Amino acid sequence: MGTEPGRLQFFWVSSAESTKFVKVVTEVTHAIKALGPNKTLVKTMPKVAEDVELH
Amino acid sequence: MLSYIDKIKEISTRLLKECQVEMVIGFRKGTVPMMNEPHFAKSAEDVQKFVWDSNCGINLCNYLTNRREKIGILAKGCDSRNIVTHIIENKIKRDQIVIIGVPCKGMIDRHKIEAMFDTEIEAVSEADGQINIKGDGVDKTIDKKDVLQQNCTICTHRNPVIYDELAADLVQEQTDVDKYEDVRRIEDMTPPEKWGYFEDLLSTCIRCYACRNACPLCYCPTCFVDESQPQWVGKSQDPTDIRTFHFLRAYHCAGRCTDCGACERACPMGIKVRILTKKLEKDCFELFDWESGLTLEKRPPLDTYRPDDPDGFIK
Numbered sequence: 001m002g003t004e005p006g007r008l009q010f011f012w013v014s015s016a017e018s019t020k021f022v023k024v025v026t027e028v029t030h031a032i033k034a035l036g037p038n039k040t041l042v043k044t045m046p047k048v049a050e051d052v053e054l055h
Numbered sequence: 056m057l058s059y060i061d062k063i064k065e066i067s068t069r070l071l072k073e074c075q076v077e078m079v080i081g082f083r084k085g086t087v088p089m090m091n092e093p094h095f096a097k098s099a100e101d102v103q104k105f106v107w108d109s110n111c112g113i114n115l116c117n118y119l120t121n122r123r124e125k126i127g128i129l130a131k132g133c134d135s136r137n138i139v140t141h142i143i144e145n146k147i148k149r150d151q152i153v154i155i156g157v158p159c160k161g162m163i164d165r166h167k168i169e170a171m172f173d174t175e176i177e178a179v180s181e182a183d184g185q186i187n188i189k190g191d192g193v194d195k196t197i198d199k200k201d202v203l204q205q206n207c208t209i210c211t212h213r214n215p216v217i218y219d220e221l222a223a224d225l226v227q228e229q230t231d232v233d234k235y236e237d238v239r240r241i242e243d244m245t246p247p248e249k250w251g252y253f254e255d256l257l258s259t260c261i262r263c264y265a266c267r268n269a270c271p272l273c274y275c276p277t278c279f280v281d282e283s284q285p286q287w288v289g290k291s292q293d294p295t296d297i298r299t300f301h302f303l304r305a306y307h308c309a310g311r312c313t314d315c316g317a318c319e320r321a322c323p324m325g326i327k328v329r330i331l332t333k334k335l336e337k338d339c340f341e342l343f344d345w346e347s348g349l350t351l352e353k354r355p356p357l358d359t360y361r362p363d364d365p366d367g368f369i370k
Contacts (some may be wrong), residue, residue, distance in 0.1 A: 001302055010369040024264025040250055043295040 061295035079127035112162035131159040135215035136348025155219030161207030206316035269321035305331035
């Protein structure tokens with residue numbers, strides 16, 4: 001739908017593959033950090049307090 | 056297609072008289088032009104209200120879900136494919152329904168016609184492949200093929216795939232159509248272009264859920280958008296929530312959608328929502344060699360597992 005490549009990744013990891021799990025998590029974390037903060041599909045909450053003028 | 060109606064009435068009357076069915080589901084004239092509405096005929100008098108023309112685009116299979124009685128139903132090619140899907144998904148039993156097949160030559164797109172005129176359209180009639188449109192100061196005749204619903208122009212299953220009675224002779228199927236030209240165009244875009252495309256596509260959505268309600272596949276007792284505990288998706292008009300709704304709904308139709316066009320037809324804003332389901336339809340065809348609703352013999356790709364299922368996206 002237009003998210004950057006690499007932002008979403010799929011892996012097969014069996015429950016017996018603990019070392020692979022650690023490896024995958026580390027790799028993905030590094031890769032995603034390199035991409036920087038996500039800009040797509042982010043919901044911005046409406047600013048309520050700032051817009052209301054108090055009298 | 057106008058000539059079908061006598062045969063439709065004859066079959067319906069016979070089915071009701073012989074008590075083969077308790078009701079026949081078809082169409083009657085709507086209160087506004089180009090909007091024929093579903094009609095549930097339970098007696099010979101009711102049958103007289105039936106109409107058949109190029110405004111019967113609603114998917115009648117939508118009214119079969121979880122019914123218990125014996126029902127006769129008119130089915131165009133797409134409706135019949137959804138009936139097959141309904142039977143596969145245990146939403147209706149095959150021996151409960153008498154399918155009156157209606158070979159279809161395409162339905163007209165009211166959005167296209169409405170967009171052609173500034174004034175309100177008061178009457179639309181058709182004859183010999185021509186559509187006549189009348190309104191305040193408007194009296195115009197156009198070719199039906201120019202105002203067909205887009206899914207009808209690329210349809211390759213005009214004839215019902217399953218039927219007990221036929222309202223007319225089978226029509227010639229279209230071959231040599233490029234179904235996925237628009238999908239490929241989007242697939243070729245860069246991620247930011249894609250993001251912008253969908254942002255633009257869905258920008259007018261008012262979250263009325265007409266697309267969902269018109270869809271015969273959307274029969275969940277509680278839809279994920281209505282669920283509040285847990286709340287899967289925000290209920291606001293935020294573009295993120297709108298996008299989540301449309302993409303998730305499309306995914307729920309993967310391997311099931313027959314591209315009947317009911318969603319797009321129902322949309323009051325004229326959003327081309329089919330582009331999302333078409334992508335999944337294309338994937339199912341290319342990856343699993345699957346076209347939904349063609350046979351009762353095979354299980355759909357999403358409820359079967361094969362060791363050779365394509366999984367190139369998983370590392």
